[in-house]
Amino acid sequence: MEEFLRVEHVTKQFAGHKALDDVSLTIPRGSVYGLLGPNGAGKTTLIRIINRITAPDSGKVFIGGKELQPEDVGRIGYLPEERGLYKNMKVGEQAIYFARLKGLSRPEAIRRLKEWFVRFGIESWWNKKVEELSKGMAQKMQFIVTVLHEPELLIFDEPFSGFDPVNANLLKEEILKLRDKGSTVIFSTHNMASVEEICDDITLINASHNILSGSVDAIRRAHGNGQYLLSFRGDVEALSTALDEHCTILANEEGETDSLKLHIGEESSVREVIGIANELVEIRSFQEMIPSMNDIFIRAVAGKL
Amino acid sequence: MGKIGIIAQREFNERVRxxxxxxTTILMPLFMVAIMFIPMLMVNMKSNEVREIYVVDESGVIGDKLESTTGLKFIPSDMPLDQIKEQQLDIFGVLVLSKNIADGGGAQLYTYGTSTIDIESEIRAQVEDIIETEKLKTYNIENLAEILADVETNISLSVKQFSDDGEAKDSSSIVAIVAAYIFGFLIYMFVFLYGGMVMQGVIEEKSNKVLEVMVSSVKPFQLMMGKILGIASVALTQLLIWVVFIVVVGGGLMSLLAGDMIEAAQAMSSGMPMDMEAMGGAMMDADLAAAINTLTDPGYLFRLIGGFIVYFIGGYLLYAAMFAAVGSAVDNEKDTQNLQTPISMPLILALFVMLTAMQDPNSPLAVWCSIIPFTSPIVMVARLPYGVPAWELWTSIGVLFASFFAIVWLAGKVYRVGIFMYGKKPTFKELYKWTKYKM
Structure with a gap:
C-alpha cells in the first residue's frame, strides 16, 4: 500500500525526560492508523510533532514522500483530546470562525457547515450559545469543525470519550466514510475495542519507544500462542485423560455444552487433537483463541510479549 | 484576510458586543470625572460648625478688632486662662494674646480638640493685619487710608514661550499641569485595563482548552498578536467614542458658557485695549487668558492628543505582550500575582516620575524615564504639554516601538511554551528558560 506519512527516528527531549526516543513509523494512505500506548507514553507529543505544534530534536516527518513543511498543516485536521470552545459564542458563528482559521472562506464555511449540521441533525443549535450545549453536543460540533476542510490527514485523539454508544457509532461511521473518501486517519486511543473495530494498522508506543507496529490482524495472529477452545457434548473425564499426552488443559468449563481451553504445543498438531476428540465426544466448535488487542496491549506494556 | 486578522476580528466582535x-463606555467618563472632582469638592466642603474661641487679650488692643468668620466666633473674655480652664466650657479653645504681642511676645492658642491649619492661618492673618495697621497708625501719616488704597497693586504675569520658529506663544503652566496629570494618568489606567484584558483572555482560552484546538490551525504567535491587536482595536474604538463625547459635550459647554471669555482672552493676548464693561463683565486675569488661549490653539491640542494616542498604542502594545506571556504561563488568575509584579512595577514607578516631571519636566530623571520604553508612555505624555525637544520625542517613540518588537518576540517564545504547560506555577527564571526552548 502507498505510504502517506512517515516518521523517521524522531526524538524529543523535554526538561528532565525523553518524550520520544528514536520513534519511526509509516502510515499507509487511506487507512485508519491506531496510535496506542499508556498515558504519558509520548503519543500526544508525536501528534504535536506531526501537527508542527512542536519540533523534534532530531528525526524527520515526511508527508506524501516530501518533508513536512509549515504549509502542510492545512492538510491536517486535528481533534485534540483536551478540547474546548468559547463558551459565550454562538455555535454557528464559532464553527465559522474555526473554519476560516483553517483557510475556508466564509460562504464556503457556511455552506459546508449547514450540510454537516443537517447530517448530524443539529441544525437547531446554530444560534445557541456553546454554554447551553452538553459535553457530547460540543464534541459533535468539534468533530465537524475538525473534518470540515476535508483534510488529507485526520488526527483524532480519544474521539469517543464522552459519547453515548449511539453517537459513538455515528462518529465511527463518519470516520470510516472519510477514510473511504481517501483521507488517512490517525486514531489515538486507550479504547482497544474500538481499535479492533476500525483500525487497519497500529503502532504501540510505550515509555517513549515504538514497541509494536503492524496491521491489527497480523499482530493478533502473531500473538496467538497456541490456545484453542473446544466445545463439545460428552464425557469430560474420558476426553481429558485421552488428550493429556497431546496438549495441556488450561481450563475446564462445564455448562450446557462443556468446553476445554487447550494449549497445543510443538509436540502435537491441531489435526491430531481434533481426531482424538472426535472419537470420544460430539464436537460443537473448535477455535483458535486470538488474543484481543486489549490483552496484547497489557502484555506489551508489561514487557511480556 | 490573514489569520491574525481573523483572530483580531473575533476578539473585537466578541468584546464590543x-x-x-x-x-464601561458610558460609565468610564463619569467615573473619571468623579475621581478627579470629588477630592476637589471634598476640600472645598467646609464643616458648617461654628467654633467658639474665647479671647484673653492681655495687650488690650487687638482683642475687640478680631472679626468672627463663618466658621470661627471670637468671644472676648475677662477671665484669665486658668479660670476658663476650670469652668470646663463647651468651646473650641482659648486664644491668649500676650501683653507685648507686637514685640515678639506672640499669641497662644489652647484647644480642647485638634487645631487645623485653616484656623491657625485665619487667626495669624487677622492678628498680623491688626498689628500692622496699629503700627502704621503710630507714624501719624495723613490720609493713610487713601495712600494704602493707592499703593495696592495686582499685576498680571502672562508667560509667552518662544516656539521653534521664533514666534512667542501663550504658555500656561496650569493647563500644562492639568493636561500632564490627566493624560499620564489615563495612559497608566488604560495600559492596566486593556493589558489586563489581554491577560484574562489568554488565561480563559488556556483553561478552556480552546487553545489546544486552535494551535493546529494557527501559530501561537499569530494567536497572541491577533488577541493583542483585536483588543487594541477595542481600546481605540472606546477611546474614539470618549473623544467624540468629550468634544461634543465639552465643545458645547465651552461655546455656551465661555464664548465671550475666549474672545476676551484672544483680545487680551493680542494686546488690544480692553473695555471691561463691553466684555460683559467677563473678568479676566492673565492666567485664565493664557489657559483659554492654550486650550483653543489647534497646534497644541493636536500635539497633545496625537502624542497621547501614539504613546497609548506603543505603551499598550509593549505591556500587552508581557501580559499575554504571563497569562500563558499560568492556569488561573490567582496565580498571576507574583509574575505580574515585575510588570506593574515600572508602570507604578512611571506614575511617580510623572508627578515629579510635572514640577520640572526637564530634570534628568524625567528625560531619561521618557526615553526608557517601560516608563516613557506615561512620563513622556506628561512632559508633552510643556513642550519637548523634537529629537527627544522621536528617540523616545523609536525606542518604544523597537522594544515593542523585541518584547513581542520574547513574549511569543514564552507564550508558545506556556500555553501547553499546566499544573505548576512557573517562576520568572523558568519563563526565561522557556524563551530558549526549541519548538
Whole structure:
C-alpha cells in the first residue's frame, strides 16, 4: 500500500525526560492508523510533532514522500483530546470562525457547515450559545469543525470519550466514510475495542519507544500462542485423560455444552487433537483463541510479549 | 484576510458586543470625572460648625478688632486662662494674646480638640493685619487710608514661550499641569485595563482548552498578536467614542458658557485695549487668558492628543505582550500575582516620575524615564504639554516601538511554551528558560 506519512527516528527531549526516543513509523494512505500506548507514553507529543505544534530534536516527518513543511498543516485536521470552545459564542458563528482559521472562506464555511449540521441533525443549535450545549453536543460540533476542510490527514485523539454508544457509532461511521473518501486517519486511543473495530494498522508506543507496529490482524495472529477452545457434548473425564499426552488443559468449563481451553504445543498438531476428540465426544466448535488487542496491549506494556 | 486578522476580528466582535463594553463606555467618563472632582469638592466642603474661641487679650488692643468668620466666633473674655480652664466650657479653645504681642511676645492658642491649619492661618492673618495697621497708625501719616488704597497693586504675569520658529506663544503652566496629570494618568489606567484584558483572555482560552484546538490551525504567535491587536482595536474604538463625547459635550459647554471669555482672552493676548464693561463683565486675569488661549490653539491640542494616542498604542502594545506571556504561563488568575509584579512595577514607578516631571519636566530623571520604553508612555505624555525637544520625542517613540518588537518576540517564545504547560506555577527564571526552548 502507498505510504502517506512517515516518521523517521524522531526524538524529543523535554526538561528532565525523553518524550520520544528514536520513534519511526509509516502510515499507509487511506487507512485508519491506531496510535496506542499508556498515558504519558509520548503519543500526544508525536501528534504535536506531526501537527508542527512542536519540533523534534532530531528525526524527520515526511508527508506524501516530501518533508513536512509549515504549509502542510492545512492538510491536517486535528481533534485534540483536551478540547474546548468559547463558551459565550454562538455555535454557528464559532464553527465559522474555526473554519476560516483553517483557510475556508466564509460562504464556503457556511455552506459546508449547514450540510454537516443537517447530517448530524443539529441544525437547531446554530444560534445557541456553546454554554447551553452538553459535553457530547460540543464534541459533535468539534468533530465537524475538525473534518470540515476535508483534510488529507485526520488526527483524532480519544474521539469517543464522552459519547453515548449511539453517537459513538455515528462518529465511527463518519470516520470510516472519510477514510473511504481517501483521507488517512490517525486514531489515538486507550479504547482497544474500538481499535479492533476500525483500525487497519497500529503502532504501540510505550515509555517513549515504538514497541509494536503492524496491521491489527497480523499482530493478533502473531500473538496467538497456541490456545484453542473446544466445545463439545460428552464425557469430560474420558476426553481429558485421552488428550493429556497431546496438549495441556488450561481450563475446564462445564455448562450446557462443556468446553476445554487447550494449549497445543510443538509436540502435537491441531489435526491430531481434533481426531482424538472426535472419537470420544460430539464436537460443537473448535477455535483458535486470538488474543484481543486489549490483552496484547497489557502484555506489551508489561514487557511480556 | 490573514489569520491574525481573523483572530483580531473575533476578539473585537466578541468584546464590543458585550454588555460590559457598553456599560464601561458610558460609565468610564463619569467615573473619571468623579475621581478627579470629588477630592476637589471634598476640600472645598467646609464643616458648617461654628467654633467658639474665647479671647484673653492681655495687650488690650487687638482683642475687640478680631472679626468672627463663618466658621470661627471670637468671644472676648475677662477671665484669665486658668479660670476658663476650670469652668470646663463647651468651646473650641482659648486664644491668649500676650501683653507685648507686637514685640515678639506672640499669641497662644489652647484647644480642647485638634487645631487645623485653616484656623491657625485665619487667626495669624487677622492678628498680623491688626498689628500692622496699629503700627502704621503710630507714624501719624495723613490720609493713610487713601495712600494704602493707592499703593495696592495686582499685576498680571502672562508667560509667552518662544516656539521653534521664533514666534512667542501663550504658555500656561496650569493647563500644562492639568493636561500632564490627566493624560499620564489615563495612559497608566488604560495600559492596566486593556493589558489586563489581554491577560484574562489568554488565561480563559488556556483553561478552556480552546487553545489546544486552535494551535493546529494557527501559530501561537499569530494567536497572541491577533488577541493583542483585536483588543487594541477595542481600546481605540472606546477611546474614539470618549473623544467624540468629550468634544461634543465639552465643545458645547465651552461655546455656551465661555464664548465671550475666549474672545476676551484672544483680545487680551493680542494686546488690544480692553473695555471691561463691553466684555460683559467677563473678568479676566492673565492666567485664565493664557489657559483659554492654550486650550483653543489647534497646534497644541493636536500635539497633545496625537502624542497621547501614539504613546497609548506603543505603551499598550509593549505591556500587552508581557501580559499575554504571563497569562500563558499560568492556569488561573490567582496565580498571576507574583509574575505580574515585575510588570506593574515600572508602570507604578512611571506614575511617580510623572508627578515629579510635572514640577520640572526637564530634570534628568524625567528625560531619561521618557526615553526608557517601560516608563516613557506615561512620563513622556506628561512632559508633552510643556513642550519637548523634537529629537527627544522621536528617540523616545523609536525606542518604544523597537522594544515593542523585541518584547513581542520574547513574549511569543514564552507564550508558545506556556500555553501547553499546566499544573505548576512557573517562576520568572523558568519563563526565561522557556524563551530558549526549541519548538
Amino acid at each position: 458585550k454588555k460590559s463594553f457598553i456599560i
